[in-house]
Amino acid sequence: MCFEWKNRFACGHVGFKQVERCAALGSGCFGPDGTERFVEVEGPCYDCKARLLEVLDPMSVTAGGREKGDSGGKRGGIGGGGGFGGRR
């Protein structure tokens, strides 16, 4: 079955990473059923990181630095082949 990858950060927060599609998707499998697998991430999540930066240096956060560091998130994700099947 398909499942979802989640990032588990050192701060304890969990963030969505990507959907892992199995071979049976479309023929018996209806996509992720809530099963989650976790990737341990060293360091805090983006929110906590931004909050830390904000405390240390409020001026550096306002430019929207959260976009950076989010690498590989779009590969194989929801926008890929339209086979996600989430909408009815």
Ligand SMILES: [Zn+2]
């Ligand atoms: Zn599947």
Ligand SMILES: [Zn+2]
């Ligand atoms: Zn966090």
